[in-house]
Amino acid sequence: MRPRVPGRAALFAVLLSGVLHTPAAAAAPAAATACTWQASTLPLPSGTTSGRVSATDHQGGYSGTAWGADGRRRVLSWKDGTTTDYGTGGPNDQVVAQNSTGTIIGYSPIAYAPPAGHAWSTRNGKKAPLPKPATVYVSSAYAIKDNGDITGWMWGTFDGVWQTRHVRWPADRPTEFEMMPDLPKDAVVADVDDDGTMLLNFNGNQGTYAVGLWRDGTTTHLAEIPGATRTTVRAISNGRVIGETARPDATGKTATDGVLWDQDGSVHILPGTASVSGINRDGLIGAALDPDKNNDYLTGIWRLQTFDSVLGNADSSVTVVGNDGTIGGYRFNPATARSQPTIWRCGR
Template identity: 35%
Template structure:
């Protein structure tokens, strides 16, 4: 529900474009901090979600926290069906399709879903490739309204109430974005978030209490803020932090990839006390659930090892095998994890959910999940 993707992930921060020309005054250290008690190790059992006949590939991009998963299925780049937003829930498969507008590409980038089944994301224009924010409504994908003068927009998350957050820009050079919310209590409207610095600003995720995670990009640095009801609070920065890729907010916790002086990147978790702490062996954390369960890639040099964390502590690892590959991108509130897997050799991506199915004493199970003691 609260995953942060899309714009915040693909835009290159100006601080990195300018190069590492100096240091940022340390504000707080991303230390390991006290580790929470590790959960019992378990076997992560994969299950492939069904796709309709003719679909070539698919993946899970978001979860609703109660057994529902949203993502995209592809019929091929040159197919008239393209890449379609879909939902798996309670044994049912719902195909929301793509945007019925010839000015847009037939591909939906899905970034979030809530428990009511509202799927949000963006669709790129055919001519220039700039995005427009979209949501599911009445079984179809539709554009979200934009403020007057907007050139492009993107949706970045949705909560169970139905509030959708994202960003817009009024200029083709996308030098400056501003954060917006499509409030659930005022359907059909969009509002700019106020009380934030005058910079390029993107709302990248939203918690269930309405707290919005905001990425603020200045010309010489970057900051993360929490915004609620018109009031913004800056998150404490890890030592020498220069750039961020926000990955999620859930139940008062925030996760992000942080780049520091020397182009050093690490995964950092802000717990409810607001202090940043380094995630053990975290190289590319992708999501967080309400209980602080993280998923993403570890620092293994092979780049083929993925992990499940409880807070900052690594609890389990899952590996590519000779028969199958995998990528973990979703941590659901019900404890499942999801993403995609593929058969080796030559298999297409398949939408996959992994469930903790039992306690292991040690070692690696036959499905690629390794218990950490």
């Protein structure tokens, strides 16, 4: 049985007061007129019963996966009332990103011990593996430009040495790939901005959990969160970064907060949030609200540092925020244990 959900007006007031899991100095500014988000369920093809949105073209088009009783994922896109099915893969196939022309990239895991899998993109109405050498066990794509160039990484043997190499698959040469310069030591790519800036997490091998930006061979570390024991970045858009930080609260318990790094480098805790899931170029943010503080699993929408509204109900989850102001994700039906691919539009 789900915990009781507080009244929307009461929860809104609590969030604005800044008392949810938030230091007094980080209380949210008063919000402008909040959105009433209108949900639209996207259609599923015959033979599937669940689905979710994972990426957007930022022009009203979305992509994701759907599955039925066998669990195998079918890659789909939704645009202008049309659903396109790119074929069926394995039970863990993932959609990673989509560009403005509708090309989708993703990853298909094949094995886990040792790891094996391949990156793919949609082409001529189907998803097709991106090229890789026979000595590579894993290839994974993490970004696609509007011109179709794809960037990602490969893990395998190069010149007889096991290593991870970052690569580019050029759009005008679909059967080829190019090696890219090595990233800084211990860096893992979290996201890529439209101007090519890479958002990086640095793993614990350095003794810290640093986060930063990498462009033209130069690393710029993001501002640290006072008292943080671990910080992770998730997404970047138009120079703004979102992520999470863990730190002890007033009782000594480790608490996790959503964080925004703005274009000027300033860092802001998003009061009452436990994690973040998406940001668009205007600073519209989807974030999971702290379930320990509001008695249920709810998603909040922020406009930069300002809390806007609660999205739907406890069964609504955000995966991506479009530059057109729409939001993509899914709604889970606990009665049927099925997920519905969903988009939300602001209906002030």
